[in-house]
Structure formats: C-alpha cells, structure tokens
Amino acid sequence: MADSIPVSDVVCVDDMGKARVMEPVLADKVAGLRDKCAEFMSDIEVYRESVDTFIGVMDHLAKQVEREKRDAIVVSNKLASLPNKAEEEIAKLKVTALGLESGYWNSKSWFYVKPCV
Numbered sequence: 001m002a003d004s005i006p007v008s009d010v011v012c013v014d015d016m017g018k019a020r021v022m023e024p025v026l027a028d029k030v031a032g033l034r035d036k037c038a039e040f041m042s043d044i045e046v047y048r049e050s051v052d053t054f055i056g057v058m059d060h061l062a063k064q065v066e067r068e069k070r071d072a073i074v075v076s077n078k079l080a081s082l083p084n085k086a087e088e089e090i091a092k093l094k095v096t097a098l099g100l101e102s103g104y105w106n107s108k109s110w111f112y113v114k115p116c117v
Contacts, residue, residue: 013019014027 011019
C-alpha cells in the first residue's frame with residue numbers, strides 16, 4: 001500500500017488498483033486490527049472450549065460428591081440403628097432365656113406350655 005496514488009484528499013488508488021476512501025496508512029491499521037480481532041476471536045473460542053471442559057469435569061465431580069454423600073448418610077443411618085437392633089436382639093434373647101428357665105412359649109400358639117417334671 002506504500003505505492004498508492006492519491007487521487008484526492010479522500011480517495012486513493014492502492015497498489016492493486018482498488019479505490020480506497022481512506023488513507024493507506026489508516027487502511028493498514030484497520031487491516032492490522034482486523035487480523036488482531038480474528039486472532040482474539042480464535043483465542044476466545046479456545047478459552048470457551050476450555051471453560052466448557054472445566055464445567056463438564058466439575059459437574060461430574062459434583063455428581064460424584066453427591067453420590068458419596070448419599071452413601072455416607074445411608075451408612076451413618078445404618079450405624080445409628082445398630083444399637084437399637086442390638087438392644088432388640090438382647091431383649092429377645094432375655095425373653096427366650098427366661099422362657100427356657102421356667103418353661104417355653106409354643107411358637108405356633110399364644111399359650112405357655114410348662115414342661116412336665
């Protein structure tokens with residue numbers, strides 16, 4: 001564009017024979033800015049892809065954490081119910097032991113059968 005021929009103060013003919021409305025120096029700056037903008041847009045696209053990948057990974061990890069939290073709550077609830085179950089089992093064993101000492105309960109009916117001695 002250094003070979004442009006000024007036709008008037010506003011219009012120039014560049015080295016390729018194109019009529020330009022702006023000065024060649026300004027046209028060069030505009031072309032440089034256009035190239036920089038294109039490069040910036042490609043950088044933004046790469047950044048967007050990186051962010052999308054990061055968001056996908058974080059979503060996957062969040063789901064995994066939620067699953068682990070649910071599993072931990074289930075295990076915690078089971079552990080909390082173990083003493084209750086143990087107490088119930090102890091009570092059943094005591095009733096069974098008392099029944100064996102003085103007779104036994106017939107499991108098919110609700111009456112007490114005393115052994116013959």
